[in-house]
Amino acid sequence: MRKVAIVGVGMIPFGRYESESLVEMLAMPALRAMDDAGIGDRAVDALYVGNMAAGMFNHQSAVASALADYLALLPAAADTIENGPASGGSAIKNGLLAVASGYYDLVLVVGGEKMRDVIGPRATDTVATMTHPTAEYIYGVTLPSLAGMFTRLYMEKYGVTERHLAQVAIKNHNNGLLNPYAHIHASITQEGILDSPHSVVNSPIVSDPLRLYDCCPVSDGAAALLLCPAEMVAEFKKPKVVIAGFGQATDTQTVQEREDPTDLKAVRLAAQQAFAMAKQTPRDVDLAELHDAFTILEIAESEHAGFFKKGEGARALEEGRTRIGGDLPINPSGGLKARGHALGGTGVAQVAELVWHLRGEAGQRQVKGAEVGFSLNFGGFGNNVTAFVLRREA
Amino acid sequence: MNVARYWRTEKTRYGLVGETCRVCGKPIFPPRDLCPHCTEAGQDLRTFGGRGEVYSFAHVTDAPAGYTEYQPYTVALIKLEEGPLLTAQLTDVDQSDVRIGMPVEMVTRKLKEEGENGMVVYGYKFRPVMHE
Ligand SMILES: [Zn+2]
Numbered sequence: 001m002r003k004v005a006i007v008g009v010g011m012i013p014f015g016r017y018e019s020e021s022l023v024e025m026l027a028m029p030a031l032r033a034m035d036d037a038g039i040g041d042r043a044v045d046a047l048y049v050g051n052m053a054a055g056m057f058n059h060q061s062a063v064a065s066a067l068a069d070y071l072a073l074l075p076a077a078a079d080t081i082e083n084g085p086a087s088g089g090s091a092i093k094n095g096l097l098a099v100a101s102g103y104y105d106l107v108l109v110v111g112g113e114k115m116r117d118v119i120g121p122r123a124t125d126t127v128a129t130m131t132h133p134t135a136e137y138i139y140g141v142t143l144p145s146l147a148g149m150f151t152r153l154y155m156e157k158y159g160v161t162e163r164h165l166a167q168v169a170i171k172n173h174n175n176g177l178l179n180p181y182a183h184i185h186a187s188i189t190q191e192g193i194l195d196s197p198h199s200v201v202n203s204p205i206v207s208d209p210l211r212l213y214d215c216c217p218v219s220d221g222a223a224a225l226l227l228c229p230a231e232m233v234a235e236f237k238k239p240k241v242v243i244a245g246f247g248q249a250t251d252t253q254t255v256q257e258r259e260d261p262t263d264l265k266a267v268r269l270a271a272q273q274a275f276a277m278a279k280q281t282p283r284d285v286d287l288a289e290l291h292d293a294f295t296i297l298e299i300a301e302s303e304h305a306g307f308f309k310k311g312e313g314a315r316a317l318e319e320g321r322t323r324i325g326g327d328l329p330i331n332p333s334g335g336l337k338a339r340g341h342a343l344g345g346t347g348v349a350q351v352a353e354l355v356w357h358l359r360g361e362a363g364q365r366q367v368k369g370a371e372v373g374f375s376l377n378f379g380g381f382g383n384n385v386t387a388f389v390l391r392r393e394a
Numbered sequence: 395m396n397v398a399r400y401w402r403t404e405k406t407r408y409g410l411v412g413e414t415c416r417v418c419g420k421p422i423f424p425p426r427d428l429c430p431h432c433t434e435a436g437q438d439l440r441t442f443g444g445r446g447e448v449y450s451f452a453h454v455t456d457a458p459a460g461y462t463e464y465q466p467y468t469v470a471l472i473k474l475e476e477g478p479l480l481t482a483q484l485t486d487v488d489q490s491d492v493r494i495g496m497p498v499e500m501v502t503r504k505l506k507e508e509g510e511n512g513m514v515v516y517g518y519k520f521r522p523v524m525h526e
Pocket of ligand 1: 416
């Protein structure tokens with residue numbers, strides 16, 4: 001297997017794109033990634049597009065074929081990769097395997113979703129279609145309700161409180177203020193979202209015990225990476241950042257079939273695989289982008305990925321260890337909470353964020369001296385998870 | 395969803411019909427081709443008793459399309475007396491009274507109306523056990 005590097009990165013600010021089509025939205029970060037690398041007149045061999053539900057959100061299928069043509073990449077190979085909210089992670093994985101195997105040299109990975117064409121209950125329904133049709137969906141289950149039940153169990157078992165959840169939201173909103181690509185640029189306080197009488201208006205209950213500020217926004221957004229074999233990096237203009245490790249694991253489709261529903265088995269296994277392949281440990285990691293679609297998930301994933309012992313993630317958060325400047329900054333981008341969550345775009349945006357930090361290009365939110373980064377993309381309610389370890393190399 | 399799909403899963407939804415694995419003996423709900431515990435094929439149908447307790451729950455106030463007229467409603471994981479967990483709505487209970495560990499029993503209720511012809515979909519919900 002060849003070692004694979006990321007030589008180009010591109011993103012568009014997450015938020016709302018009214019006048020651009022889905023394909024135009026995906027093309028913008030792709031062009032930026034190619035430009036970032038200084039691709040010149042080299043040909044892209046293959047394109048992988050992470051997208052969960054263009055069929056439902058935008059009434060469009062075969063997105064990769066459309067994008068290959070729009071970007072004038074013909075006759076490059078092109079595939080759309082769907083793996084729920086982990087579609088982005090899976091698209092990167094396909095690019096990684098294709099380059100590592102020696103089959104392709106230059107691969108463009110784009111992840112994105114244009115969710116806000118569909119709003120309110122219809123959007124909630126579209127996202128809920130990833131649940132089990134006859135064991136969950138039909139009973140009015142939503143992703144926030146699965147997260148709400150998970151939160152309640154985690155609170156009972158590990159003493160996580162509403163205060164801890166608010167601290168995740170506040171930290172990530174603060175980080176988002178430093179990120180020009182973030183969907184939400186708003187400072188929030190514990191007073192405003194939890195303690196004051198106005199908190200029920202500012203952060204109403206969405207799926208009790210979850211409030212509005214425990215949930216990520218619904219975003220339009222896209223990001224892109226250009227991959228090549230590590231030995232080709234010198235041909236491009238950016239410092240060498242390699243995909244040192246990758247892991248992916250599945251768990252039961254439904255939460256109800258898990259022996260212990262607070263155990264995120266697929267997170268544990270995907271992270272272990274990624275660290276094993278990278279020959280690194282969680283202690284080596286300088287920053288992590290985790291999938292905080294709900295505040296509880298940042299805490300739970302930080303434990304299951306191996307950064308903190310089970311039940312100690314909330315304390316690490318409380319002690320400020322996961323802030324920028326702490327010993328393990330988590331979600332310096334603002335995470336899904338503030339950078340935003342554009343389903344198929346998220347996994348790619350997480351890795352793009354790591355690359356910027358490892359190159360020293362992350363601006364105000366830069367984690368100083370970062371050499372190793374970790375990302376985790378959580379599909380379904382934890383039933384299909386991808387993880388990456390990235391490393392800066394000389 | 396079409397009518398045939400509802401019809402196929404009716405037994406499961408009306409009668410809590412699940413399975414017992416012939417190989418490892420564990421209870422399975424809902425029915426499926428391969429046992430999730432031992433991965434072997436071969437199960438016998440069994441009807442679960444419909445008694446259990448609330449394992450966890452969330453009150454839904456941002457319902458998906460098709461369910462908005464019923465909100466707020468409570469989604470719960472129910473631990474059946476026979477062991478398996480299942481996912482269902484609670485009914486006949488004040489939201490503020492719901493607790494983890496609360497004893498519940500199955501009832502059949504309308505889940506929703508669907509489509510232009512207003513097909514009513516029935517299924518199980520769980521309510522607090524009235525008396526022992
Ligand atoms: Zn079995």
